[in-house]
Structures are given as C-alpha cells and as structure tokens.
Amino acid sequence: EDQVTQSPEALRLQEGESSSLNCSYTVSGLRGLFWYRQDPGKGPEFLFTLYSAGEEKEKERLKATLTKKESFLHITAPKPEDSATYLCAVHNQAGTALIFGKGTTLSVSS
Amino acid sequence: EAGVVQSPRYKIIEKKQPVAFWCNPISGHNTLYWYRQNLGQGPELLIRYENEEAVDDSQLPKDRFSAERLKGVDSTLKIQPAELGDSAVYLCASGRPPSNEQFFGPGTRLTVL
Numbered sequence: 001e002d003q004v005t006q007s008p009e010a011l012r013l014q015e016g017e018s019s020s021l022n023c024s025y026t027v028s029g030l031r032g033l034f035w036y037r038q039d040p041g042k043g044p045e046f047l048f049t050l051y052s053a054g055e056e057k058e059k060e061r062l063k064a065t066l067t068k069k070e071s072f073l074h075i076t077a078p079k080p081e082d083s084a085t086y087l088c089a090v091h092n093q094a095g096t097a098l099i100f101g102k103g104t105t106l107s108v109s110s
Numbered sequence: 111e112a113g114v115v116q117s118p119r120y121k122i123i124e125k126k127q128p129v130a131f132w133c134n135p136i137s138g139h140n141t142l143y144w145y146r147q148n149l150g151q152g153p154e155l156l157i158r159y160e161n162e163e164a165v166d167d168s169q170l171p172k173d174r175f176s177a178e179r180l181k182g183v184d185s186t187l188k189i190q191p192a193e194l195g196d197s198a199v200y201l202c203a204s205g206r207p208p209s210n211e212q213f214f215g216p217g218t219r220l221t222v223l
Contacts, residue, residue: 031210043201043203044214095210097158
C-alpha cells in the first residue's frame with residue numbers, strides 16, 4: 001500500500017536554529033516526491049518536486065533531498081515567517097493521485 | 111498568472127442540507143482535482159478530471175457526493191445530504207501534464223451542524 005509518514009508531527013525552533021523534517025515513503029516505482037507548505041486557512045503551496053535518489057533542490061532557506069526511502073527538508077537559519085505546516089506527498093503507483101503525509105507543523109520563534 | 115479560485119471560502123450548514131463548492135482552475139490547466147482535508151491530516155483525493163472527463167472518482171462517496179466539470183474548465187462539487195462527518199476543508203487543485211505539479215486553491219471550509 002502506498003504510504004507517506006512524516007516526522008516529527010510538530011517542531012519548535014528558535015530563530016536561526018537549523019533542523020530537518022523527515023518524510024518516509026513506500027510506493028512502487030516513485031513517480032515524484034513533492035513538498036508543500038501550508039499556512040493556516042490557506043491551500044498548500046508548492047515548494048519542490050524530486051524524482052530520483054540523490055536529487056537536491058533549494059529555495060531560500062529550504063533544501064530538499066531524496067533517498068530511495070525518504071526525503072528530508074532541511075531548514076537553515078529559519079525565521080519566524082517560515083512557521084507553517086510542511087506537507088510531503090508522492091504519486092500513487094498509478095501516477096493518478098498524490099498521497100499526502102499528515103505534515104509537520106513548524107513554529108519558529110524570535 | 112491568477113491562481114486557483116474557489117468559492118465560497120466558508121460554509122456552515124445544518125446536517126441533511128445540500129451544499130455546493132465551485133472551482134476555477136489556472137488558465138490552461140486541463141487537469142483538475144478535488145481533495146478533502148480533515149483537521150490535522152493531509153489532503154485526500156476525491157476526484158480527478160482530465161478536461162471534462164472524470165478519470166478517477168474511486169474515492170468519491172457516490173451516494174451523497176457528485177461533481178461536474180462542464181466545458182472542461184470550472185468545476186462544482188456537491189454534497190446532498192450533508193452529514194456531520196463531512197465537516198472538512200475542500201480543496202481544488204489544477205495541473206498541466208506532462209508536469210506532475212499540482213497547484214491548490216485556498217479551499218472551502220465546511221462546517222456541518
């Protein structure tokens with residue numbers, strides 16, 4: 001069964017304190033792993049797509065990496081405006097739908 | 111480029127009442143998705159359209175939910191009658207193959223009393 005598990009469920013950081021969010025997945029034939037950011041009361045905002053093990057993508061303070069079984073979202077020197085829920089998703093085996101994890105809620109305090 | 115538009119943003123109804131949600135995708139995106147997101151969970155797919163054809167509706171509770179996408183652009187998702195367990199955020203997303211990226215609207219928060 002296609003499945004996505006994110007950890008931790010919640011993460012509290014001080015401004016400037018770097019950390020990583022984990023996304024482990026089980027799917028036959030990865031067709032893409034996606035990271036989204038979701039602010040309260042808003043829809044998910046697309047961040048990254050990763051397709052193959054070893055691939056990395058960066059955007060400002062965020063860097064996403066991918067292995068054969070998991071992905072990490074590294075946050076370097078976070079700021080309070082990085083506070084949000086970060087969702088990870090993979091395409092199902094048929095490639096027709098995204099399977100989402102429950103998300104990691106990040107809180108960054110100044 | 112305008113994003114995905116959804117309305118209404120909020121809806122409160124009594125159980126057993128009907129409700130409808132509307133979505134206008136990003137211009138040129140022929141794939142449209144409806145997701146449901148319960149509190150503390152990730153979105154779950156309800157139905158996917160390629161142009162005006164529903165190509166995956168396996169997760170849509172067909173006894174009370176229906177959807178349409180006339181002319182392959184706007185879409186409407188309907189619930190009739192609504193139940194307490196239908197309280198959730200209903201998200202619409204669109205995409206344009208061959209890209210796998212999906213772009214989400216702000217969602218409609220439904221509360222069933």
